[in-house]
Amino acid sequence: MTSHSSDDNKKTASSNTALIEKSLARRYRAEKRFQLYGLMAIAFGLLCVAVLFIDIIGKGHGAFRQTYIELEITYDSDVLGLSDVTDAQQIRLADFPALVKQALRSRHGDVTGRKGKRELNALVSSSAAYELQDRLAANPGLLGSTEKLWLPADDDIDTYFKSLRKSGGAFVGRTSERQQAWLQALQESDEIRLQFNWNFFTSGDSREPEQAGIGGAAMGSLLTLILTFLLSFPVGVAAAVYLEEFAPKNRWTDFIEVNINNLAAVPSIIFGLLGLAILINFFNVPRSIPVIGGLVLTLMTLPTIIISSRAAIKSVPPSIREAAIGIGASPMQVVLQHVLPLAMPGMLTGAIIGMAQALGETAPLLMIGMVAFIVDIPGGFTDPATVLPVQIFLWADSPERAFVEKTSAAIMVLLAFLISMNTVAAVLRKRLERRW
């Protein structure tokens, strides 16, 4: 009986083995295919990112360099119409553009006629005159002297000069043949070159592409985000602590939880409309300032912070709480001295991800007047300001050709900020998070 059954077993076992062996190759193949699908999905994602980056960097890298023209400037008090160089009022009214015009004329002396003079003056950016003004105001001793200076070229010249190096042939655009000849001469005598464009990082917006920078927008983003963080983090954490540690489980808390999760999925423009209807129209908060931007973005990031903070608090093991209570800590002491410090890395990670989200947001700001042309760099929470993504949006819509590369360059800066914020979040999580 026994031998029979064992024989039987052997028989089924060997037939099973045969069966398994037969299907093994197919199952390995299926396994490989399955993994391949995953790999393909990742490769597709990476390809998209690579195409995006190559496109943006290819278009935008030019904006980090700017064409400069060397000119010999003579600070002639007659040309300037200036008698007292220490008088700020006189410096402000002095005719600095005439200095630039004079320098250009002495370099290319053969120009006659109104049109020719206009073309010649159009070589150099209108910001050159302001630069000279600042130099003379800072150093009155320059009056009457002559110095060689590298001054920024106009955006049409800049676009043309940069396109000379490209393979597709030069983009003539709005430059005239005469201007091209002048540039040719300047190039032969090394009086025109590309320099690193510091201006792009330090100055505010401008309608002249060669003067436009992201300094103002970056400052606006910083002010708005500081306010968003100061408002949303304490409120979010307080809400999460109460809901997780103290709130009774009943229909009301379920209702609140559903609503918080819902809010996290509401399109951001709705928060903008809310800001317009309640904060601006009812509470008379002024438009276009970081305060209103921060308030609206706070509403938007609160659900994200509450949800991630609750998850972080939940991940603190109950044994910690029980041990603390066991040695006589009050529930408040348990939360403040044990649970919160242990949950803090997780909560901060959530907050940083929420902030990164807020940094890239434009839609709600459209409604509250932060999509605006603002030249002055905001110095406080109540100065009119705009933010980085809005700056990108505004430049993308500008007719001037030179703004195309500025747009891509601003996108690169925004991406750099986002990547570094997300990296900080990842490092924080890795470094500080305890495993139980």
Place this chain on the structure above:
Amino acid sequence: MITKSNFFTAASLALALVATSSHSVAAARDYISIVGSSTVYPFATVVAERFGRSTGGATPKVESTGSGGGMKLFCAGVGTQHADITNASRRIKKSEFEKCQANGVKDVVEVLIGFDGIVLANSNKTKRMNLTRKDIFLALAKEVPAKGSEKLVPNPYKTWQDVNPALPATKIEVLGPPPTSGTRDAFAELALEGGCKAFGWIKAIKKQDKSEYKRICHTIREDGAYIEAGENDNLIVQKLNANPKALGVFGFSFLDQNSDKVHGSLIEGVGPTFESIADKSYPVSRPLYFYVKKAHVGVVPGIEGYLAEFVSEKAWGTEGYLAEKGMIPLPDDSRAEFGDNVKGLKAMTGTEALH
């Protein structure tokens, strides 16, 4: 305990900050607030920037809200929480003027600043089109007169050749702005209506039923021949480059900046150039305006200075920097007239022929 006190200070600090700041700013504003048309935006911003640079004071804030949105903000009332100046790529409407009056915005100074041409352009890779306004109407209107009769039929035309035998046999494909855009309104009014009027019997409808006339002349077809390409004119230029058979509708300054990629179609034999728009021989051009709230002059610092900068010869003159940016300047006598209006802050009387 540290964490706890941190929370409270941070929270109370932030709240206090918001409370005080909103108070102090609502009371006074030391910068000019400008809203309105996205077409005037590139010009108003240049003036704002130059004005800020030359005075050393605060640079005006310019928002691009569209002509209609700007009027709404402008006419909302008097007080520093409301805008001081609104730009428009059309004249103020009667209903908007009345709303202004009803909300206490009594004295409004109107300034005509120049013109903008609307072009119908295609890629440099294909031949320049030579169209008439009638061709444009027949190609793009939703309903067109049936051949040889006085009846309207849904637009049957598929190719430009169907419209006019002299035109190439390419599919009608026009990329243009959506209905929310002022450019679209102006295009419908100037190009489509201009062609629509060529039919005597449709023109006769205007006297009997104005809204019916407007419906016939201004409604653009929705069967795919006219493609709404968003408000971004740069995007339209890019799409034209990729699709040489299509035409695009956008403002003259974008044509000016992208002359290596696209060229403007001739309309009634005239190409869109700086000169042809200025002397009005190019038929599809529109006026650009801005409106000033007189009650704010002297309250918000700098408005007089901004106005003076805008109407100075170096800005809006025939060789001024606005012309450099693509705005078509006014003739000399109109510049003198509106310049005087600005200097005397002459308000609108309400008897102007507004629509």
